[in-house]
Amino acid sequence: MRSKPNQAQEDIMIKDLQRVIQLNDLQAREILNQTQWNLQKATNYILDIQKSGTKIEEQFNKYATKQSLVIDENGISQFCKELEIDLMDPVILYISYIFKSETMGIYTKFDFLYGFTILKVQSTSELKKVLKRLKDDLNNNKEILKSVYKYCFDFTKQKNRKDIDLPFAQGLWETLLTNTFPIMKQFLKYVSQIQEKDQKPISRDTYYMVWEFCVQIGEDLSKYDYKNGAWPTFIDGFYFYMFPHHKQ
Amino acid sequence: MIVENEHTDEFHQLLNNIINQNPISKPYLFYYQKLKSNQKYHQQIFNLIIQEFQYHTQTKLIFQDFSQIISQHQQIQSQIKLIDQIFKTIESSQNQSINKVLNQIYQTKVYNYKDKILTLFLNQFLILRQNGIDNKLLQLIAFIKSTQFCQEFKQSLIEKSIIFYNKFTSIEQLHQQYMVEEKIIELFQDTQLGSSLREEFSKVIARNLNDTPILLENMSQMKIYFELNQIIDSNILKGKIFDMVYQDMIKVINNENKQQIINNLFETKEYYEQKVSDLFQNNEKIKISLSSAIETAIQLKVNQLSEQLSSYFDQLLIKKQENKDFVKVQEKIKKTLELMPYFSAKDIFEHFYTQRMTRRLLLELSISQELETDILINLKQQCGDQYVRKAEEVLKEYKKCYQYQYQGVDVKLVVISQNSWTLKQDQIPKFFLKEQQQYFLESQNQELKQKILLWMLECSNCYVKGFKKYIFIVSAVQAMILDLFNNQKSYKAQEFIQISGLSKDEIIRNLIPLEKEKILILDQGTYSVNYEFESKKTHIKINQMQKIEKKEEIEENTQKLLHDRKYVIDASIVKIMKRDKQHTLQEIVNLVLKDLGLPIKVVDIKQQIEVLTEKEYLQRDQQDMSLFIYLA
Numbered sequence: 001m002r003s004k005p006n007q008a009q010e011d012i013m014i015k016d017l018q019r020v021i022q023l024n025d026l027q028a029r030e031i032l033n034q035t036q037w038n039l040q041k042a043t044n045y046i047l048d049i050q051k052s053g054t055k056i057e058e059q060f061n062k063y064a065t066k067q068s069l070v071i072d073e074n075g076i077s078q079f080c081k082e083l084e085i086d087l088m089d090p091v092i093l094y095i096s097y098i099f100k101s102e103t104m105g106i107y108t109k110f111d112f113l114y115g116f117t118i119l120k121v122q123s124t125s126e127l128k129k130v131l132k133r134l135k136d137d138l139n140n141n142k143e144i145l146k147s148v149y150k151y152c153f154d155f156t157k158q159k160n161r162k163d164i165d166l167p168f169a170q171g172l173w174e175t176l177l178t179n180t181f182p183i184m185k186q187f188l189k190y191v192s193q194i195q196e197k198d199q200k201p202i203s204r205d206t207y208y209m210v211w212e213f214c215v216q217i218g219e220d221l222s223k224y225d226y227k228n229g230a231w232p233t234f235i236d237g238f239y240f241y242m243f244p245h246h247k248q
Numbered sequence: 249m250i251v252e253n254e255h256t257d258e259f260h261q262l263l264n265n266i267i268n269q270n271p272i273s274k275p276y277l278f279y280y281q282k283l284k285s286n287q288k289y290h291q292q293i294f295n296l297i298i299q300e301f302q303y304h305t306q307t308k309l310i311f312q313d314f315s316q317i318i319s320q321h322q323q324i325q326s327q328i329k330l331i332d333q334i335f336k337t338i339e340s341s342q343n344q345s346i347n348k349v350l351n352q353i354y355q356t357k358v359y360n361y362k363d364k365i366l367t368l369f370l371n372q373f374l375i376l377r378q379n380g381i382d383n384k385l386l387q388l389i390a391f392i393k394s395t396q397f398c399q400e401f402k403q404s405l406i407e408k409s410i411i412f413y414n415k416f417t418s419i420e421q422l423h424q425q426y427m428v429e430e431k432i433i434e435l436f437q438d439t440q441l442g443s444s445l446r447e448e449f450s451k452v453i454a455r456n457l458n459d460t461p462i463l464l465e466n467m468s469q470m471k472i473y474f475e476l477n478q479i480i481d482s483n484i485l486k487g488k489i490f491d492m493v494y495q496d497m498i499k500v501i502n503n504e505n506k507q508q509i510i511n512n513l514f515e516t517k518e519y520y521e522q523k524v525s526d527l528f529q530n531n532e533k534i535k536i537s538l539s540s541a542i543e544t545a546i547q548l549k550v551n552q553l554s555e556q557l558s559s560y561f562d563q564l565l566i567k568k569q570e571n572k573d574f575v576k577v578q579e580k581i582k583k584t585l586e587l588m589p590y591f592s593a594k595d596i597f598e599h600f601y602t603q604r605m606t607r608r609l610l611l612e613l614s615i616s617q618e619l620e621t622d623i624l625i626n627l628k629q630q631c632g633d634q635y636v637r638k639a640e641e642v643l644k645e646y647k648k649c650y651q652y653q654y655q656g657v658d659v660k661l662v663v664i665s666q667n668s669w670t671l672k673q674d675q676i677p678k679f680f681l682k683e684q685q686q687y688f689l690e691s692q693n694q695e696l697k698q699k700i701l702l703w704m705l706e707c708s709n710c711y712v713k714g715f716k717k718y719i720f721i722v723s724a725v726q727a728m729i730l731d732l733f734n735n736q737k738s739y740k741a742q743e744f745i746q747i748s749g750l751s752k753d754e755i756i757r758n759l760i761p762l763e764k765e766k767i768l769i770l771d772q773g774t775y776s777v778n779y780e781f782e783s784k785k786t787h788i789k790i791n792q793m794q795k796i797e798k799k800e801e802i803e804e805n806t807q808k809l810l811h812d813r814k815y816v817i818d819a820s821i822v823k824i825m826k827r828d829k830q831h832t833l834q835e836i837v838n839l840v841l842k843d844l845g846l847p848i849k850v851v852d853i854k855q856q857i858e859v860l861t862e863k864e865y866l867q868r869d870q871q872d873m874s875l876f877i878y879l880a
Contacts, residue, residue: 162862203862212873230833230874233854 071107163201181214497545510560554593558601610707825878
């Protein structure tokens with residue numbers, strides 16, 4: 001068992017892997033982690049996926065653009081239609097999470113190859129059969145929901161920015177959190193009444209903290225320490241929206 | 249029925265004598281021995297005593313008025329005692345104690361008149377209470393203590409006392425009554441009754457204190473007020489002083505006339521301090537209340553007031569009639585410096601103070617350079633290095649003054665670093681005194697040759713030798729204008745603007761005083777020199793026009809400084825986190841507030857922490873969400 005590589009070495013290995021095939025950083029990291037950062041094993045794994053993934057590739061090509069490089073919004077729309085799910089259904093975010101897809105609105109070939117392999121399916125219709133299990137997992141397993149939620153920040157974020165615009169965050173909160181955390185109903189009311197001139201982008205920290213807020217505080221706002229707590233000011237804003245007389 | 253026989257007869261006689269307070273014929277010893285010898289008649293005698301005594305209490309005791317009851321009581325008590333003494337020998341295990349039985353009979357009778365006695369005694373208590381303590385009150389208390397309805401009396405006494413207390417409506421009355429009440433309470437010492445009375449009386453005092461308005465001019469009433477306040481150890485006076493001073497201060501700081509605000513603030517403060525000393529014996533709690541009220545009021549407008557404070561300093565340090573008494577000025581300065589802690593917007597104060605000080609020094613208006621230095625030393629101690637740095641630089645550089653003469657012009661100048669220069673950035677036109685400017689640059693040693701020198705316009709004074717004997721003391725722009733008349737007889741304002749490259753505002757502002765003082769003539773838009781000018785003085789100082797935009801400028805500068813606080817907070821956070829590596833949010837807030845000493849809100853610091861987290865200077869800890877870690 002080789003000793004764990006440091007940050008720089010990891011980056012080099014990721015780059016090496018990306019020379020073998022086009023895959024994003026997240027996927028490279030995931031695969032290397034699974035193969036204990038053995039570049040050879042990782043490469044073999046990828047080649048295996050490629051070899052046994054012809055059917056998956058065919059499926060991919062059905063949705064991909066004319067140049068067959070990526071699936072764009074139209075393709076995704078088609079994909080969802082065949083899965084018989086709404087575009088706004090949270091399970092599609094879970095699927096993207098499993099794919100370790102990099103950007104919302106685009107699926108690469110490797111997204112499909114890798115993702116479908118992990119799910120042990122070869123086509124959309126097969127995927128449709130495991131959909132119920134995925135939905136249940138998402139609804140019942142908080143750990144999975146948390147991972148998907150955190151993943152979605154980077155999924156939604158533009159490459160040149162460190163934050164996401166409020167409407168996007170709002171969408172994610174609505175899609176992922178409202179079913180599990182009843183307090184989100186009020187929270188989203190608060191968000192929607194923020195005037196456009198006061199709308200500021202949501203930082204990663206704030207986004208992550210909204211999850212913590214739901215889990216630690218939730219409906220019981222009496223637990224919220226607005227004086228000494230280290231909650232982000234955006235969430236303080238929600239508290240003062242609920243209790244205006246506490247604002248000094 | 250009384251069984252009379254020869255043996256009991258004499259005892260019957262004796263008893264009657266005792267009860268009726270008649271003299272007894274034979275000595276006690278006689279009876280005593282007789283009793284001892286006639287033991288078989290003991291029971292009879294015992295019964296006799298009981299019967300006689302009972303008869304007596306039934307018929308002879310009257311409960312009519314207070315004094316009577318008291319004296320009766322005393323009589324009965326002594327009678328019982330006497331009987332007890334004499335007839336002690338007949339006590340045995342069959343017969344109970346005479347003392348006990350007789351007392352029981354008496355008490356039973358007393359108890360039957362309970363209601364009457366209670367009413368009588370409570371009224372008497374009230375009368376005695378108003379007239380002061382005396383023996384009667386002690387007797388009253390002694391009597392009640394002996395009865396079986398002592399508790400009831402106490403209860404009623406408290407109720408009646410409450411009614412009595414509630415009749416008082418002025419603190420003067422209460423003050424008078426206090427001494428009496430204290431003595432009464434002392435009589436009841438550590439009992440529940442005593443503490444209840446004290447509690448109720450204190451309540452009434454407190455209520456009256458609350459209802460009585462504070463009129464500081466009414467010395468006698470205030471002294472009583474203070475005494476009562478201290479007696480019940482209450483916070484009422486302290487609270488009222490706070491409110492009073494706070495309201496007053498708010499009026500002061502909201503005064504329309506901004507120039508007078510700081511002055512009025514000091515005067516008001518002194519007035520109240522005097523009152524606290526005269527009326528309230530400089531009581532610590534009240535002094536603290538006073539300071540607290542002033543501080544809280546100042547905090548409401550701390551940013552503007554800090555700027556105004558620097559203006560106040562300026563007024564004290566300028567050469568003028570009011571400041572001729574140097575010692576007085578020093579005193580005022582000292583007092584003002586003592587108040588610095590209240591004006592916590594030190595960054596704003598520092599900016600304007602440096603600006604005004606620079607102006608004072610350059611226009612040679614300051615009454616004393618030494619005083620300026622002393623003030624800076626004091627400010628450094630109070631506010632911290634970073635807030636005095638610029639002013640210190642200016643003063644240091646000012647002291648290094650350069651003087652030279654070239655081509656008939658005497659030049660005196662000072663070189664100040666750009667960081668410390670807080671005045672306007674306008675420069676003197678290059679052509680004006682060009683040779684002198686050049687000369688200075690060339691004659692300087694290496695130190696200044698390396699630097700870029702900009703000749704600043706503001707605060708430049710010129711002594712211009714005019715026609716006849718006159719010497720005009722003018723600003724640099726005015727000197728330039730006058731100099732230009734050497735080349736041409738008349739100018740239009742536009743020409744000045746074109747030649748100099750300065751703004752229209754600047755030129756007009758400098759032309760108007762010249763025209764007003766009749767040095768220039770304005771005729772159909774053209775300016776020319778007034779050679780007819782006459783004055784008794786040789787040196788003519790032109791009063792400069794006040795800058796109209798000053799108010800807006802101050803506001804603008806203040807807003808900029810407030811905005812810059814964000815960066816100041818950033819720097820402080822980074823400094824602290826770099827040093828300590830990690831802190832909870834609360835710790836960061838407290839450390840930053842301590843470090844900067846500025847009136848910043850917690851939410852501002854929190855926002856900057858968020859900004860720094862996003863910029864990846866800081867990171868929230870994975871396990872403890874209130875902990876932040878410095879990212880190297």
